[in-house]
Every structure is written in structure tokens, then in C-alpha cells.
Amino acid sequence: MKRTAAGPPLSYRLAVISRSLAALLGGYLLASMVSICVALLAPMPQVDATLTGLLLSFVFYLLAFIWCFACRSAWRAWLGVLLPSLVLAIVNGLAYWMKNP
């Protein structure tokens, strides 16, 4: 990190905090949505589908973390985790409603 006498500017610091929160919270939301989606939709017995969803969720958490720090701006970081979460939430909502009418 380049440092001037006063350190990096405030806007840079805020952007880093914003990305960190996107990774931590947004990434967790995405991982949870993936685990629900697999648990409800995978064509397996209930316990296996749930287990597979749990096992896969961390891969998506990891990808979300990488995305949040690799993309060009903090806004894209949030967009990148929230948009897929929203899509999955709709799918999950439908699937849940079909199973528990």
C-alpha cells in the first residue's frame, strides 16, 4: 500500500470498509442462499441435499470474498453479491412455497 504522510485518503478507507462488509455480510447471504437452494432443489434425499448445500456454501463464500476485493469498485462488490442473492432468494421462495403450501 502506498502511504503519504497523512496515510491513504478517507474515501479509500471507506471503500475498503464497504468492500469488507460486502464480503463478510453479502458473501454470507449469498452462501446461505446457495445452501438453501441446493437443500430444496437438489434431486436427492432430504438429508443429502441439505448436507450437499452446506458443503458447497463455503465455496461460494470464498468466491464472494475474492470478488469483493478483486472488482473495480465497492459498488460493484455489493452488486456482485446482492444481485445473485436476490435471484436465489426468489427461486428459494418459490421452491419453499411449493414444498410448504
Next chain:
Amino acid sequence: MKEGFRQAMAWLHTWTGLIFGWLLFAIFLSGTLSYFKEEISHWAQPELRSHALDPLASLGLAQGYLEANAGHSASWMIRLPSEREAALSVGWRDPEGGRRGFVRKSLDAQSGQPVEARDSRGGDFFYRFHFELQMPYPWGRWLSTFCAFIMLLGLVTGIITHKKIFKEFFTFRPGKGQRSWLDGHNAIGVLVLPFHLMISYSSLVLFMYMVMPAGILASYGGNTNGYFNDLFGRDEVPKVANVATPLVPLERLYAKVQEQVPGARIGFIQVQNPGDLNARVTFTQSAADHVAYKRSASWTFDGATGALLNQGAPESAAMMTSFSFAGLHMGNYAGPWLRWLYFVFGVAGTAVIGTGLVMWLGKRQLKHAKSERIPGELRLVEVLNIASMSGLLLAVAAFFWANRLLPVGLEGRANWEINSFFLLWALSLLHAALRPGRRAWGEQLGLGALAFALLPLLNALTTGQGLDHSVAVGDWAMAGFDLTALGTGAFLAWAAAKMLRPPKPVAKRAPRASKASVEAVEVK
């Protein structure tokens, strides 16, 4: 944040590594010690004598003891002695006694009488600290699992950063200061990479039901017990019939298990409603018998008639995947050689984290080499580095010294051992804050060298089971502990000597070396 993908990943690697490095170092070190949990416990309770294994005799002794002392209890637990555990452990539920309503006793495997061993948590302390961090439930488990995730992230970002990973593996430039640390960090990291990836992902698997509950909640609704029943295949235990019926001899049931799986080692035995018409006895095969956890390797008998009621259900592919990760992480299946390999890999993991922390600071200190004082934040990192690494080693030594020196009759003795651990850790932080960096390193490592190197002597003087005795009778767990302490002492003495000598003047970089460093993306 930097431009470019690899630069961004290097940034992420550096800063997550710094923030979580201190805690990860402690988690890795205590986890490494946990691979020798039973051996450490054996050292910590030298009063427990090991005898030749005789499962049938042990079962008879345990049943006799429990019938005489816990006939009123609703459930019993028996753990048979094994190659690694000398004691025959029994326990029973008793709402009025014991810790959390559960009484435990260690019996001598030959006489069947309780052994009055010194009160100590032994290896169990390090094992619990590894994933609970001495914090109240469930915070410690959450925090340590998150640290495991950061470790996995650190590995993946590290791989991305070091694109030429295999080429760099063969690059080691000793005696070059900062460059040598980076080479060491990379070499150890790459050499044990499969182990590191396995160990950090599997720790997520172990507690995934806790940290990622959304899938379970969505699929099972509020009935999370349903998930665990499906996963572990638990049966309902019938209610007490209140008809007194003697329990069948457990040896007979043991023989029936041996008919099913010849040569099976039995881990533990649970008896529910003992002495009742509706008694149930469950034998579970030892985790040492297979890599993965196996729910199928358990047999439930009717305790009144001795009939085999059912065997655990077979595992599906998804279950085998997650149970294998759990088994690989804990390494219960490992024999002595593989167990040592686990230990060495654990030490390597600890070293990767330690070298990373040292490098972060070293790189930034170089810029301030000419000025009198280093900036406050760098000094903070330096103090935390010292306390979290050499200070932790001192704390571990303090635990073992307390084990040998605290009087056996002391009230709350086991807790005082743990207090000694944390007291010395706190003192090392104070010491690191008061002394200049290099001196603090040298002094703490030097004290640690003495503390570990003298442990075998202390053991010999206080218990009479020093190396002369343990090697002669072939007590390799005891001897192995003492020898490892000696080795640790020697290593710390070497490190302390390096730190206490005045630093070598920084060598001018040869033009060739600088060319090489341009090729390698450095972690900034």
C-alpha cells in the same frame, strides 16, 4: 487495493493474514498439540498405569463398578482402554453430582478400582482451546470457524499471488534476511499445501451446522433435530418400564459384535435404562478403525435379553464426503507414524502463519531502519507478534510446569494449571511491551528454551518417570513427550541465540538477486 487481480489478491492475503494471523497461530499450535491429546494427558496424569489390553476383562470390571456405584442412573458410558489411553473410563448421568450432571471416573484397567490421579485437563485443554478459544459457547466455535475460513481464503489468495508456485518452491535463498523469510514461507506453504487445504476446509465441515444453519432451517423448518436424526440415524430410546431386570453381561454382547466385524476395536459403550426391562446397550466401533466417521459401525442390543436390535444405517455418498473430511481433520485413524506426520504438518502450518507475520513487519520496518523510533502501529504489531508466538510457547510450558509443581491436593487444581497458562501469556505481552523488539524475542525464546529443555528433568524429579524409566519400560508416550520437549528446547535455544546476537548488517542486493525479485510478485 491495487490494480490488477493478482495485486488485489496479494493485498487481501496480506491484510487478512495480519488481522487473523495471531489467533490462527494459537489455533494451529493448539491443534497440532491435540494430535497427541491422549499422550499429553498420559504425561499430565502419570498416576494412570497402562496394562496389556484385555477388552473382555475391562468390560466386566466396568459393568461391576457401574452396577455397584451407579445402579440408579438413567445412562452409563464406558470407554475401553486403547493403545493410546491407559484408563478404563466410566461415566454416568447423575443430576446431583459431577460437572454438568455427569460423573466421570478413571478406573485402573487391571484392578477396576478408581485411580486417584492429579486433577488436570491434560491434552484436553489444548484440544478444547483449539476450537473454543476459552470463550463461552457458542462464540469460541464461531470465531475459530471463521478463522478457519480466513485460513482457506489465505491459501487460495496465496496460490493466486504466487503464480509460479512450483518454480518458486525450488528457490531458497538463505541468509538473505527478508528474502529468506519469503522463500521459507512459500516453500513450507507449498510443500504441505494439500494438508493445509484439507485441514482448513474440514474445520468448516465440522461446524457447518452451526455457522451456516440456513439450509437446515429451510429444509427441516424448526425441527433441526430431524436433520441430526437423519444424519446420524439415532433411534428413540424406550421409556423406563420400571420392571427391574438384570443387565446381560456386556462380554456376551461384545462377542456378538466380534461375530459381525471380526477384530473390531470398540470405542465406547452406552447403556440406557440399566437394570430395567427396557435397557438398551450400544457398542460403537473405535474411530481408530476407519478414516471416516461411520454411523454404520454401531450396534444396539436389548439389554435384558441380549438380542441384537439393529445396526447403524449405511452412509450415503454425501455423508461419506463430509464424514471423511471430519475424520481426516481429527486423524483418529492415524497410527504412530502417520500421527507424527500430522504433527509435523501442523508445525509447518504454524510456521507458515508465523513467517507471514514476521515478514509483514520486517518489510515495513525496513523503511524505518534509519530513523530512531518506528511508528506506533508497527510497534503494536511487533509486540503482538512476540506475545502471540514466543509468549504462547511460554504459556504452554507454564501449563506443563504447573502440572508438575502445583500440590496434588490444591482446590481447583486443574483450573490453576489453565490460569498459569493465561497468566504467563499475559506476562509475556507485558514483557514484550516493555522491552525493545529484538531483546524481547531473544529473552522470551531463551526462557522458553530453558522451560522446555528442563521439563524432562522436572518430570524425572517429581514423578520418578523420567526418560531413564520410560525408555527402560517402553512407555513411549511418556518418553516421546520428554524427547519432544527437549527438541523444542533445542530449537528455541537456536532461535534465541540468533535473536540475542547483534543483527548482521543488511547485505547490498546483488544485481542478479534483484532481477529474480522482479519476476516474483511480492506480497505487499
